[in-house]
Amino acid sequence: MSTCRHFVPLLEPFRDGELSPADVVDVEQHLVECERCAERLRLGEALRLSLKEHVRAASPVTDAFEDRIRMALAAERGREERLASPGDMHGRMLSWRGIMPIAAAAAVVMVWAASANNRVADSKTTSKADIASTPASVEKLIEDLVANHQRSTGPQFTEQTLLPQLETEVGVPVRAPNFKPYGAYWEGVSVVPVNNQRAASLRYRLSGHKLTVYVYDASRMPVRSTLKERIVRSAPVYVGSRHGVSIAATERSNGVGYAIATDLNNDESAELVASIY
Numbered sequence: 001m002s003t004c005r006h007f008v009p010l011l012e013p014f015r016d017g018e019l020s021p022a023d024v025v026d027v028e029q030h031l032v033e034c035e036r037c038a039e040r041l042r043l044g045e046a047l048r049l050s051l052k053e054h055v056r057a058a059s060p061v062t063d064a065f066e067d068r069i070r071m072a073l074a075a076e077r078g079r080e081e082r083l084a085s086p087g088d089m090h091g092r093m094l095s096w097r098g099i100m101p102i103a104a105a106a107a108v109v110m111v112w113a114a115s116a117n118n119r120v121a122d123s124k125t126t127s128k129a130d131i132a133s134t135p136a137s138v139e140k141l142i143e144d145l146v147a148n149h150q151r152s153t154g155p156q157f158t159e160q161t162l163l164p165q166l167e168t169e170v171g172v173p174v175r176a177p178n179f180k181p182y183g184a185y186w187e188g189v190s191v192v193p194v195n196n197q198r199a200a201s202l203r204y205r206l207s208g209h210k211l212t213v214y215v216y217d218a219s220r221m222p223v224r225s226t227l228k229e230r231i232v233r234s235a236p237v238y239v240g241s242r243h244g245v246s247i248a249a250t251e252r253s254n255g256v257g258y259a260i261a262t263d264l265n266n267d268e269s270a271e272l273v274a275s276i277y
Contacts (some may be wrong), residue, residue, distance in 0.1 A: 003030065004037055011041050039159040046156040047169060047191070074164045112152035137195065138226045145192045145223070146245045148201055151213040155188025155203055157172075166191060166200050171217040172256045174200045184211060197221050211262045211272070216259030223249045232274035239266045249271040 007030045007137035013019050014027045029039045068122045166174040169191045176186060184206035192201045199216035216223075227238035227249060236248045249259040 156190040157186040
């Protein structure tokens with residue numbers, strides 16, 4: 001344990017290539033011997049990749065933006081050429097050395113401003129009451145849940161102790177339900193996109209059946225709204241089927257939503273989701 005406490009702060013600079021050669025050798029040796037730290041490293045890499053993909057999708061570079069940058073550079077070049085004498089190549093080269101950093105800085109500012117505007121616009125147009133509120137949007141949520149359940153890709157990581165780190169990705173606390181009384185065993189977890197939102201996808205295996213439990217922000221993913229309500233264990237759960245997959249959902253008072261996707265029947269999936277507390 002003391003060894004892990006020494007190496008955990010080094011994992012991020014190790015991933016970024018910021019350690020000295022001697023420290024790199026020490027960390028690599030520790031990762032070979034310690035599966036927990038190796039899992040931490042894989043989780044960090046997966047979260048970074050997921051965040052990068054989300055940012056790229058949220059703020060794509062448009063053709064209009066590229067055209068504005070080209071026009072700004074062309075205008076600056078024309079201005080410099082008018083100021084410089086025809087034979088003053090030295091002065092022109094010096095001028096361009098000054099222009100490029102300024103143009104690069106201007107481009108960065110424009111990108112930042114565009115991104116900020118997008119974030120402001122998103123905050124205005126994606127209030128919790130509006131996100132995925134139409135029946136068609138909710139159906140898209142459920143279709144994404146089913147499609148992810150049916151995919152055979154492996155989990156991003158398998159260690160349950162790392163689940164709390166997913167809250168920044170998903171927006172709500174993430175914990176693993178205890179399905180041991182039903183004979184289910186844990187396989188791992190991934191963060192998956194669900195109709196422009198994100199959910200934690202926890203995988204279990206139950207008597208040969210694949211079981212996927214989703215944890216998500218219920219205010220942004222109203223999965224239950226197109227499912228049928230029933231009472232199990234004196235609490236409401238919401239059940240339906242899509243493409244031969246049973247979907248059962250429930251919500252907790254802290255805003256955490258849970259949904260189960262499985263090839264078990266609706267009664268069994270409703271019992272499982274009702275057991276989550």
